[in-house]
Amino acid sequence: MELRDYLRIARRRWLLILGTLLATTAIAAVITVNTTKQYSSTSRVFISTSPSNSSDAYQGGLFSQQRVASYADLITGLELSQRVIDDLDLDLSAAALAGKITASVVPDTIILKIDVTDPSPVQAQRISDGVVSQLQDFVAELETPPGRDNPLLKATIVDPPRLPTAPVSPQPTRNLGLGLVLGLLLGLGLAVLREVLDTSVKRIEDVPGLKDTPLLSVLAFDNDVARDPLISSLPSHAPRAEAFRVLRTNLSFVDVDNRSKSFVITSSVPSEGKSTTAVNIAIALSSAGQNVLLVDGDLRRPQIARVLGLEPSVGLTTVLVGMEDLKNAVQQHVQSGLDVLTAGRIPPNPAELLQSHAMQELLGEARDRWDTVIIDAPPLLPVTDAALMAAQTDGAVLIVRHGSTTKDQVAGAVERLRSVGSHPLGVVLNMVRSNRGGSYGYGYGYGYGYGPQTEEPARRGWLRRRKGVTVS
Structure with a gap:
């Protein structure tokens, strides 16, 4: 890792x-x-000899140096302590x-x-006095040979014990400094460990299968999407509306030689914000004068009719089974x-x-009648529906939820597209939480699944409101 990588991690994991x-500082304080x-x-004791003449002074000094280390050990021994x-x-x-x-x-x-x-x-002072006093007696006993009245060494107090005025421990400044x-x-x-263990996508470059795939847009998270998901109801200068105009422009540069007339909007897994993204991409293209058809191709958990308030x-499904023609x-x-074109009634056999041949005919007719056909497809990994539709269109725009979708999930989704002869036209990095202001874009999520639907407990409502309940 380079220095800028550590700085990026510090900005992302600053909490x-x-x-x-704060925790370590609090522990240090406690x-x-x-x-x-x-x-x-503290006291200091001088260990010395009593030479009889000057010729003995040098030898006496060496003798004292040899002995003084031994007495340092004896001072902390049990014998002197007991005395x-x-x-x-x-x-x-x-x-x-x-x-x-x-x-x-x-x-x-x-x-x-x-x-x-x-x-x-x-x-402390009283015990120190006692230690020094007993040391003097101990030295005298040990250094007085049999038959002599005077010891070879003596212990002289050069710095008597004093009454301490301040504690030596604890040291608040040092402890708090160490805690910090x-x-x-x-x-x-x-933070670095969590970053290493976190396999979610932060950058498209992190996914090997997407290295040559253009990043169409980076959309920042916005809680207001839950209340007002459509850009058509926003002022033209609103950041969300501008974000999709930028995405619209980037889409126009994708595969310039073979201009895409139909593509699916999909994701790797549920809850990445594909459905509302598909709706707003279609609205952005339509507002630029294009004749656009938005198709809800999610025949398992359709969302488009609910989002747009349509029948x-x-x-x-009504068209595919021959009960109605496309125009009507x-x-x-x-x-x-x-x-x-909403999903219609949910069938027992979506795949x-x-x-079917009817689906191919429907897409052919749609391409002839509209400038652009956008299909909101289910996620790629749970079911094969999106891959089947991508193979019949010009490709797929892949929605990736920043910091949530894993690299393996995205790589698996790309592989599923390529296994049917399709490819990702581009990537939209969605729900990016940024500490920097002034960035355009938005994102959304939704509780999406293909198992039995169950009503979510009401006690979780406050958490969903905080996170921004959104549409997948």
Whole structure:
């Protein structure tokens, strides 16, 4: 990954990063507040010999340096701790007291630095006094050979224990700083991990099968679509209306040498916003002066009649079974002037009807009578209907829901088109949520399925309203 990739991930996953940052900082704050304060009393002890003459001074210095490291270990031992307990009458075990004491040698010296920590500053100083006192006696005992009255080494206090005025722990500034840094790193790590594990389509280039397929439009998500889905009811300067005019223009440049007169609008899976997209593409083309026929080819879950407020009982199936001719079955949407062939009654055998000779004749007649024929088809992966219709037209416009449809689903849809000799004319990336203002476009989704229809519980209504209930 390059730096710009990390910046893109940070912009997209900023809520995750911020949440992790706040969580770790809060944890650091809670730990800091609930940690018992510890005070430290420090003393320094000089370990030296008592040479009888100047010739012994050098040897005495070497002897002291060899011994001082050993005494640093003895200070934290159980023997010295027990002596301090007995001397001060402490209600502690030797191991517990030893855990409060640390000792180290000041580099390049024969000075011992002794630290004693305790929740009470007074007790810390008291124990530190006891440790230094017992150390002096201990050194004298160990360094006095049999038959001699004076020890070879002595421990001299050069810096007596003082009463601490501020705790050494916890350190709020350090803890909160570490919480912020760790939160930022953890948040970025989680964001990158989620991005790596997220196989949904963010860019068309991410799908190998679409590398040479033009991106016709990027449509931003808009909650208002649930209330007012048609661009014909919007002012001409509305961003949604402008978005479809841009899409209309891009469609005119697709396959210029073999101008497409008929194509299907489909998607990989349900809930990608294909039906309302198909309606508005047709309205945009019609408003430019083209003679357009919109056909609802979804004979399993038809939506066009409901969206446009047309009669649903007469339509495509009525013509295919010979109960009505195409001219009489077509309805006109008054608001937009668009010619529409609804799905008609839902048949028991959609696939057979769509690949029948009657369907081929209907499409041939439609191409002769209208400049452009747009067919709203079912999703490609659940059923074969869309692929069957795409094979009888000039191709398919594939609707892909940004951040939801997976790369494998799109690749599978493209493969299904190519397996019947068709191909995607272009891609519309739909429902793109952007933090940047001023972008044209919109998107929609709808609860689409081919299983038995069940009524959605009312308690989920608020969530659907927040997300924008839309048409697939």
